[in-house]
Amino acid sequence: MPPIKRTKFKLTSEELLEMFYWLKLIRAFDERLSVLVRQGKVRSGVYTGIGQEAVIVGTCFHLRREDYICPLHRDLGAFLMKGVEPRVMMSQMFAKMTGLSKGRDSALHSGVPELGIFGNTSMLGANLPVAAGLGLTFKMDKTDNVVIAYFGEGASNVGDFHEALNFAGVQRLPIVFVCENNQYAYSVPIERSMAIDDVADRAESYGFEGVAINGNDVLAVYQATLGAINHARRGEGPTLIECKTYRWHGHSEHDKAFYRSDEELAMWKSRDPIPTFTTYLRARHLLDDAKLADVEARVKQAIDEAVDYASNAADPGPEEAIADLYA
Numbered sequence: 385m386p387p388i389k390r391t392k393f394k395l396t397s398e399e400l401l402e403m404f405y406w407l408k409l410i411r412a413f414d415e416r417l418s419v420l421v422r423q424g425k426v427r428s429g430v431y432t433g434i435g436q437e438a439v440i441v442g443t444c445f446h447l448r449r450e451d452y453i454c455p456l457h458r459d460l461g462a463f464l465m466k467g468v469e470p471r472v473m474m475s476q477m478f479a480k481m482t483g484l485s486k487g488r489d490s491a492l493h494s495g496v497p498e499l500g501i502f503g504n505t506s507m508l509g510a511n512l513p514v515a516a517g518l519g520l521t522f523k524m525d526k527t528d529n530v531v532i533a534y535f536g537e538g539a540s541n542v543g544d545f546h547e548a549l550n551f552a553g554v555q556r557l558p559i560v561f562v563c564e565n566n567q568y569a570y571s572v573p574i575e576r577s578m579a580i581d582d583v584a585d586r587a588e589s590y591g592f593e594g595v596a597i598n599g600n601d602v603l604a605v606y607q608a609t610l611g612a613i614n615h616a617r618r619g620e621g622p623t624l625i626e627c628k629t630y631r632w633h634g635h636s637e638h639d640k641a642f643y644r645s646d647e648e649l650a651m652w653k654s655r656d657p658i659p660t661f662t663t664y665l666r667a668r669h670l671l672d673d674a675k676l677a678d679v680e681a682r683v684k685q686a687i688d689e690a691v692d693y694a695s696n697a698a699d700p701g702p703e704e705a706i707a708d709l710y711a
C-alpha cells in the first residue's frame with residue numbers, strides 16, 4: 385500500500401488545539417532567541433526556523449518516546465516536542481550547566497537518547513546514514529519504532545544523503561526522511577544547486593515513495609507523516625516527504641539575507657503557517673478570543689520562565705571540560 389495517498393486521520397479538538405499551542409510555542413522560542421542573541425546572552429550560533437514551524441509540529445505530533453528523531457540546526461522545536469523542557473533548551477543555548485551538554489558544545493550538537501533524540505553533527509547530510517543505522521537497529525530488534533530524519537534541500541546534494549536513502553530503500557528501513565525545503569542553502573537558491581524541481585523525486589531512484597507537500601500546512605504535514613509512519617511501522621520501508629517552506633530570517637542570526645528580495649519574503653509571510661491554522665480553527669469554532677488569549681499567555685509564561693531559569697543558572701566550572709570523557 386502506498387504510504388501517503390488517502391491517509392485518513394481524525395484529530396480531536398483538544399489535539400488540534402495542542403498542535404496550535406506547539407506552533408505558537410516554537411515560534412515564540414525562536415523569536416525570543418533572536419532577541420537574546422542581540423542582547424549577547426546566547427553562546428551559540430542561532431539558526432531560527434521561524435516560518436517553518438508546521439514541518440516540525442506536523443512531523444513530531446504523535447511520535448512515541450521510543451521513536452527517534454535526527455534534528456538539524458534549525459529544529460530546536462523538535463527537541464521541545466520530543467520532551468526537552470523549554471528551560472533546559474534555553475539553558476543549552478546559554479551554555480549553562482542546566483543545559484543538555486552542560487555548556488560543552490556550541491549548543492546544536494546535543495542528543496538525548498532517553499527521549500529518542502540523536503545529536504546532530506555539523507557536516508550536513510551526515511545525520512542521514514546515522515538515521516539509517518538507527519532504522520536498521522529497530523528492524524533487527526523487531527520493534528515497530530520509526531526514525532524521523534530531517535535534512536535541508538541543500539543537504540540533499542551531498543553523498544551521504546544518497547548513500548543513506550539507497551541503504552534505507554534496499555533494507556526497507558522504518559525511516560521517514562523529511563526535507564525542510566526552505567528554498568535556500570545559506571545564500572544559494574534551490575535553482576542554483578539542483579537541476580530538478582522536487583527533492584521528493586530523488587526517492588524513486590532508491591525504490592520508495594517521495595512526495596512534495598505544502599510544508600506550511602500543519603495538517604498536510606501531519607497527514608503525510610502519519611501515512612509514512614504507519615507504512616514504516618508495518619515494516620514496509622522508508623518514505624521521503626519534501627515540505628516546501630521558507631525561513632523568514634537569514635541562514636543564521638548573523639546573516640542579513642541580502643540575497644533575496646523583500647517581495648519574496650512578503651509573499652512567503654502571507655503563507656505564514658500560524659494564521660492559516662488559526663483561521664482553520666476559528667472556522668470550526670474550536671478557537672475563540674478567550675482560548676487564543678489562554679494559549680498566548682501559556683506560551684509567554686513558558687518562555688519567560690525558560691529565560692529566567694537559564695539566566696540564573698550556573699556556568700560550567702573549568703573541571704567540567706574533562707568530565708564525562710570516555711577515554
Ligand SMILES: Cc1ncc(C[n+]2csc(CCOP(=O)(O)OP(=O)(O)O)c2C)c(N)n1
Binds near residue numbers: 506508535564569
Ligand atoms: C557538508 C557541509 N557542507 C557545507 C556546510 C556549511 N553549511 C552549513 S549550513 C549550510 C546551508 C544548509 O542548507 P540546507 O541543507 O538547505 O538547510 P537549511 O540551513 O536551509 O535548513 C551550509 C552550506 C556544512 N555544514 N556541511
